[in-house]
């Protein structure tokens with residue numbers, strides 16, 4: 195039976211990527227060694243990092259005044275590194291709270307500086323993206339979460355930063371490479387790899403040159419962007435295997451026609467599933483129509499007394515896995531990242547229809 199993994203992350207990866215990884219795990223590029231045994235200082239691995247970085251630059255059309263970094267510690271580490279590097283203890287930043295991940299980013303900022311929460315949809319269980327707010331005049335950056343993995347909301351238009359010296363910072367962990375973006379609209383973008391880009395263990399940071407501060411001697415070395423810029427993301431032993439898988443995933447994205455083409459198929463795939471949620475008498479979407487994510491699609495039973503586990507087991511028996519909604523929302527969540535094939539979504543739609551008929 196074909197298995198479709200709807201997990202929110204770590205998430206399904208394209209089959210050619212898994213095959214290439216299997217091969218490299220045994221032997222990398224006729225070296226007689228597994229990629230996991232190779233020094234990060236060796237030529238093939240230095241080349242791999244350069245190649246992966248070039249692919250990011252090409253696919254997202256990253257301007258030359260931005261650095262591309264491969265870091266560890268996940269997006270969660272960036273919750274702290276961003277304010278540590280971009281703020282001083284007298285400056286502040288604006289945050290829009292659109293879900294648990296932005297709440298965590300706010301909390302980390304408040305440990306090192308001050309976060310102004312200028313808008314929040316918490317009161318409405320993060321079912322929409324707030325659009326009315328006033329930015330603080332002297333704020334150094336405005337932080338957003340571009341796609342809210344748990345609640346299934348996504349920015350369709352990014353906010354403009356009012357302050358001339360400020361910039362937009364985005365956590366794009368769950369929608370990077372899902373559609374084209376204009377990198378120059380941002381000062382800094384970060385994303386854990388384990389959804390659209392590869393496995394856990396590596397985090398992509400794209401940061402504008404002028405935001406990399408070389409005078410942060412009070413910070414631990416590993417927490418400074420300039421450390422990683424100067425050492426080409428090899429200040430310490432980097433997660434080589436994770437970067438290899440990212441490189442293979444980016445190759446696969448290129449083979450699909452790049453982010454424009456990926457973006458159109460993600461749109462078609464998500465619209466198909468939303469249409470079934472609307473049509474089906476059993477289910478509904480808890481998310482505001484205009485903010486619905488193309489990546490994470492939560493849905494719930496119309497009738498609270500119905501048993502979620504029964505539908506989950508029904509799906510599971512058909513090879514449709516990991517559809518349980520996040521514990522804070524309940525119900526179901528279909529995460530349909532880039533690597534989810536249309537057949538997976540069709541199979542889920544069929545299961546929803548058969549369950550309704552039953």
Ligand code: PMP
Pocket residue numbers: 203267268269270271295339341342343344365366367368386387
């Ligand atoms: N931000 C978002 C939007 C996420 O979805 C996640 C993980 N699910 C995180 C941050 C945290 O990422 P990590 O586990 O890599 O620290």
